[in-house]
Amino acid sequence: MTNKLVTKTLIKSCVNCQKRLYLEISSPELKIQKEDPFLSHLASEGYKFEDIVISLYSDAQTQKTFTSDGVLIRTDILTNDALIEVKSSTSIRDEDILDIAIQVCILKEIGEDPGVYKLAFVDNTYSLSSKLDAKKFVRVEDVTEQVEEILPKVQGLITRCRKTAKAKRSPKKESGRHCLACPFIDSCSPKLLDYSVLNLRRGGKKIDELLYNGINYLKDIPSSTKLTSYQQLQVKTEKEGKSFADVDKVAATLNTLKYPIYYLDFEAAPILIPRYKDCSPYEQVTFQVSIHIQESPGEELKHIEFLHDKDTDPRYELALFLNKNVGEAGSVVVYHASYERGRLQEIANKYPKFANKMDSIIGRLWDLETIFTKGYYLSSQFEGSTSIKKVLPVLAPKLSYKDLNISNGADAFISYLQMIDDTTTSRKKREIYNSLLQYCKMDTYAMYAIVEALREVAHD
Numbered sequence: 001m002t003n004k005l006v007t008k009t010l011i012k013s014c015v016n017c018q019k020r021l022y023l024e025i026s027s028p029e030l031k032i033q034k035e036d037p038f039l040s041h042l043a044s045e046g047y048k049f050e051d052i053v054i055s056l057y058s059d060a061q062t063q064k065t066f067t068s069d070g071v072l073i074r075t076d077i078l079t080n081d082a083l084i085e086v087k088s089s090t091s092i093r094d095e096d097i098l099d100i101a102i103q104v105c106i107l108k109e110i111g112e113d114p115g116v117y118k119l120a121f122v123d124n125t126y127s128l129s130s131k132l133d134a135k136k137f138v139r140v141e142d143v144t145e146q147v148e149e150i151l152p153k154v155q156g157l158i159t160r161c162r163k164t165a166k167a168k169r170s171p172k173k174e175s176g177r178h179c180l181a182c183p184f185i186d187s188c189s190p191k192l193l194d195y196s197v198l199n200l201r202r203g204g205k206k207i208d209e210l211l212y213n214g215i216n217y218l219k220d221i222p223s224s225t226k227l228t229s230y231q232q233l234q235v236k237t238e239k240e241g242k243s244f245a246d247v248d249k250v251a252a253t254l255n256t257l258k259y260p261i262y263y264l265d266f267e268a269a270p271i272l273i274p275r276y277k278d279c280s281p282y283e284q285v286t287f288q289v290s291i292h293i294q295e296s297p298g299e300e301l302k303h304i305e306f307l308h309d310k311d312t313d314p315r316y317e318l319a320l321f322l323n324k325n326v327g328e329a330g331s332v333v334v335y336h337a338s339y340e341r342g343r344l345q346e347i348a349n350k351y352p353k354f355a356n357k358m359d360s361i362i363g364r365l366w367d368l369e370t371i372f373t374k375g376y377y378l379s380s381q382f383e384g385s386t387s388i389k390k391v392l393p394v395l396a397p398k399l400s401y402k403d404l405n406i407s408n409g410a411d412a413f414i415s416y417l418q419m420i421d422d423t424t425t426s427r428k429k430r431e432i433y434n435s436l437l438q439y440c441k442m443d444t445y446a447m448y449a450i451v452e453a454l455r456e457v458a459h460d
């Protein structure tokens with residue numbers, strides 16, 4: 001069909017669908033790669049990590065390419081006696097072993113197999129003291145045994161990919177969960193782009209079964225299908241075209257709120273390469289907090305906020321801010337409490353003098369998302385999600401994240417890292433600072449607006 005080389009990345013992305021490989025080679029123009037700033041950020045962090053690992057192997061060959069019978073691989077590090085693959089993950093994952101096994105199959109075919117395979121990844125037990133110690137930050141494990149174990153299977157996969165690359169017709173493949181991240185979904189399985197069974201919350205294998213039986217949409221799911229109570233509600237709201245509310249449960253949950261109410265939201269950056277003393281890889285560095293406070297029912301909201309703007313550890317100042325501004329009583333409303341709980345716990349561990357206050361806040365966390373995850377209120381417009389970005393337009397349609405420069409948590413921390421970077425102009429820094437303030441303030445105001453809208457629901 002074509003002389004295009006099949007790369008290792010392509011082989012990995014087509015493990016579950018050979019049709020995708022066929023399309024990559026025959027119709028690359030149909031590919032729609034959605035831009036994802038978070039993935040781009042991870043990739044650029046990964047390159048920095050790779051440079052650190054490479055600095056440990058000054059005599060090795062790096063980034064060497066090899067081809068064999070239409071397949072191209074690029075090895076990260078090749079020493080006289082080992083192949084070393086670099087990953088910025090914190091553990092050995094199956095996908096990393098697969099990655100190495102593909103390289104090994106090709107190296108064996110061309111007689112360049114070193115016989116020993118290693119994975120270099122991030123040691124998340126490392127803690128920065130002063131200067132980064134690359135030897136302690138990077139962990140290298142011999143994975144020869146795990147790689148050899150899957151070689152026959154991977155050889156089979158490569159053979160299949162070679163065949164598909166030369167095929168005149170596309171292999172058949174049913175749509176399923178494997179389509180979710182596929183760049184050909186728009187042309188190959190357009191039905192799945194709408195609110196389809198892929199949105200069935202915690203649908204797992206049931207999604208594949210439904211698609212296999214030709215059921216693309218929630219409203220078409222037969223009543224005989226075994227569904228969880230949440231999934232049943234999803235189908236019900238879709239069929240009826242209106243929201244569902246368990247008014248008693250919504251009211252009972254809201255009744256547990258205690259004044260003064262603090263609507264609180266953090267922004268944090270999971271920084272791979274530790275930049276502050278005692279920081280570990282990927283440690284969440286909390287740099288911003290927004291709080292809307294309502295002292296008593298009907299009283300006007302008060303807004304307070306903290307945003308660090310220097311390239312230093314922001315957490316001590318943030319802890320001081322929380323200690324001063326969050327009182328000893330009242331509910332602390334958050335959205336998806338495990339995130340805020342984690343950040344508060346980290347501050348408590350890091351600064352024992354604030355531990356009592358942080359524990360007190362943790363004990364008063366009130367998770368607004370629970371009303372939606374428990375199915376007390378549900379709308380088909382949530383599309384199977386309970387994220388605040390999906391809930392807000394339904395319950396408080398006048399509010400929107402759309403006009404904000406920063407509109408999600410990943411954008412927020414990527415922008416923050418840009419703001420504290422020396423090379424960023426002061427004008428850009430100011431612009432980002434203001435956008436971050438707007439975004440975090442919106443998050444806490446959105447929680448207030450959702451609570452108020454739910455109060456209306458409960459009084460209906």
Ligand code: SF4
Nearest residue numbers: 017020179182185188
């Ligand atoms: S949309 Fe699904 S079936 Fe089509 S190529 Fe992609 S993964 Fe395969």
